[in-house]
Amino acid sequence: MMIVGLMLFVGGCQKNSVPSDALNGIDPVGLAKHIRTLSSDAFEGRKPTSRGEDLTIEYMTRTFEGLGLEPGNGTSWVQEVPMVSITSDPEMTLTIERDEGVRDFSYGSDFVAWTQRVIDMSVIRASEMIFAGYGIVAPEYGWNDYEGIDVRGKTVIVLVNDPGFVTDSVAQFNGRSMTYYGRWSYKYEEAARQGAAGVFIVHETEAAGYPWEVVVGSWSGPQFGLVTEDANLSRPSIEGWLTRTAAVELFAYAGLTFSEFEERAVYRDFQAAPLNVRANIAIQTQVERSISNNVAGRIVGSQRPDEVVVYIAHWDHLGRDESLEGDQIFNGALDNATGTAGLIEVAEAFTLLDPPPARSVLFLAVTAEEQGLLGSAYYSDSPLYPLNKTVAAINMDGLNTLGPTNDITIIGLGNSELDAYLETAASAHGRVVKADPEPEKGYFYRSDHFNFAKEGVPALYTHAGIDHVELGEQYGRDMRQKYVAERYHKPTDEYDGTWDLDGAVDDLRLLFEVGYRLAQGPDWPNWAENNEFRAARDQMMGGVRTNN
Numbered sequence: 001m002m003i004v005g006l007m008l009f010v011g012g013c014q015k016n017s018v019p020s021d022a023l024n025g026i027d028p029v030g031l032a033k034h035i036r037t038l039s040s041d042a043f044e045g046r047k048p049t050s051r052g053e054d055l056t057i058e059y060m061t062r063t064f065e066g067l068g069l070e071p072g073n074g075t076s077w078v079q080e081v082p083m084v085s086i087t088s089d090p091e092m093t094l095t096i097e098r099d100e101g102v103r104d105f106s107y108g109s110d111f112v113a114w115t116q117r118v119i120d121m122s123v124i125r126a127s128e129m130i131f132a133g134y135g136i137v138a139p140e141y142g143w144n145d146y147e148g149i150d151v152r153g154k155t156v157i158v159l160v161n162d163p164g165f166v167t168d169s170v171a172q173f174n175g176r177s178m179t180y181y182g183r184w185s186y187k188y189e190e191a192a193r194q195g196a197a198g199v200f201i202v203h204e205t206e207a208a209g210y211p212w213e214v215v216v217g218s219w220s221g222p223q224f225g226l227v228t229e230d231a232n233l234s235r236p237s238i239e240g241w242l243t244r245t246a247a248v249e250l251f252a253y254a255g256l257t258f259s260e261f262e263e264r265a266v267y268r269d270f271q272a273a274p275l276n277v278r279a280n281i282a283i284q285t286q287v288e289r290s291i292s293n294n295v296a297g298r299i300v301g302s303q304r305p306d307e308v309v310v311y312i313a314h315w316d317h318l319g320r321d322e323s324l325e326g327d328q329i330f331n332g333a334l335d336n337a338t339g340t341a342g343l344i345e346v347a348e349a350f351t352l353l354d355p356p357p358a359r360s361v362l363f364l365a366v367t368a369e370e371q372g373l374l375g376s377a378y379y380s381d382s383p384l385y386p387l388n389k390t391v392a393a394i395n396m397d398g399l400n401t402l403g404p405t406n407d408i409t410i411i412g413l414g415n416s417e418l419d420a421y422l423e424t425a426a427s428a429h430g431r432v433v434k435a436d437p438e439p440e441k442g443y444f445y446r447s448d449h450f451n452f453a454k455e456g457v458p459a460l461y462t463h464a465g466i467d468h469v470e471l472g473e474q475y476g477r478d479m480r481q482k483y484v485a486e487r488y489h490k491p492t493d494e495y496d497g498t499w500d501l502d503g504a505v506d507d508l509r510l511l512f513e514v515g516y517r518l519a520q521g522p523d524w525p526n527w528a529e530n531n532e533f534r535a536a537r538d539q540m541m542g543g544v545r546t547n548n
């Protein structure tokens with residue numbers, strides 16, 4: 001009797017129970033081996049288009065093949081990503097003209113500017129300047145800073161972050177938590193959609209989250225980007241930042257008070273306003289084209305192979321810097337050999353399922369995350385499998401190396417219905433899901449899943465928990481700070497044989513369980529009602545949502 005009862009029980013739960021054999025495919029020994037190899041000096045810091053890339057691509061391909069995956073791109077294991085590096089000559093001046101006279105602003109101290117257009121010289125002349133508030137068009141908040149004004153050929157000045165940062169109202173752009181509309185990348189993209197010739201964001205340290213020096217440092221020198229068929233001519237001619245001081249002076253030169261405009265911009269009835277001055281700037285560029293690669297392996301679904309769950313991890317890191325004394329190699333062991341190794345381990349777990357999952361599962365190791373999420377941007381723009389058949393994207397960027405934690409962090413908790421999948425998996429293992437302790441920093445927008453989100457595909461991005469099982473929360477917080485201070489993006493981010501990868505294995509098993517349930521079931525989890533990516537998903541799925 002007991003046995004019959006037990007069998008019924010097992011049968012009844014089969015839909016949601018995860019086969020433990022598959023879970024055992026994720027183990028700390030395999031994980032350590034892949035991390036050690038990928039972050040070894042031989043791989044030279046895995047810089048896109050370097051010899052380190054060749055070795056990484058070969059390793060990933062060989063490993064995927066060895067696991068019995070199918071090539072993810074037809075008969076090929078890679079997706080070529082055409083990239084361009086553009087260096088804008090800092091010998092440039094922003095000249096503002098009014099009806100009588102001109103005033104020059106200096107590169108570096110007043111502004112930085114560049115072009116993403118793949119041309120030798122990018123110029124704007126006598127381009128009318130418009131203050132466009134936060135430069136946001138957000139239908140779900142009933143917000144349009146470009147309403148009633150035509151900025152084609154003109155140069156817009158916009159504020160950094162979003163109105164919620166100032167008003168702290170949750171109903172307005174999610175309070176101080178940054179929304180996508182607050183990111184600089186959004187501001188440039190929206191200005192491009194509006195047809196602006198030039199766009200300058202006014203820098204403000206607190207609202208940006210970093211000081212002016214960081215702006216200058218990250219926007220001078222070669223900038224890697226993707227190339228569209230029109231050689232990026234759909235981008236504005238000029239993109240840039242102004243210091244707040246320069247903005248105040250520019251407005252004063254126009255006979256206006258910057259702070260008044262700044263204050264008005266947080267209200268919904270704000271109207272973009274011409275400044276009655278014109279911008280002039282010419283940027284000389286040096287252009288270099290190159291090709292990098294995303295690696296893709298796939299398990300073909302046994303019932304609905306055209307529907308796909310995607311796991312992503314960026315394989316690239318910063319390479320080497322020959323100007324450094326001593327260690328020149330940025331090994332990127334944690335960032336992101338751990339995530340790439342995790343991708344392999346999760347793939348291995350899926351190969352142990354018999355029969356294969358109902359839906360297909362794609363394992364995508366993307367390139368050039370460190371140069372601005374380029375590999376994932378390229379994939380999201382030219383997907384190997386249609387995005388409206390892509391159930392979810394699960395991103396791994398930096399795994400736990402400190403040992404088991406009671407918690408796991410969701411970056412952007414509350415964004416989508418995928419949270420519930422992770423919560424179910426976590427609680428089955430006596431663990432809890434926690435929110436990002438620093439939502440104002442906009443981490444959700446800083447790794448590869450974001451490019452899927454932007455197109456509408458629901459995305460899950462977790463970080464290691466901080467509540468260490470043996471040593472507690474303070475230890476977890478201290479160690480995280482220590483990593484950021486001593487290792488993050490430095491040659492010291494190296495593999496360490498004393499790492500405890502059991503916590504990473506726990507987290508990977510949870511992510512496997514999430515993907516497993518998605519791949520077995522018929523559901524199409526969506527973004528939360530008020531989320532900024534929801535409209536894109538609803539639209540690609542044919543208007544009304546079809547969650548069963």
Ligand SMILES: [Zn+2]
Nearest residue numbers: 335336397398
């Ligand atoms: Zn990373």
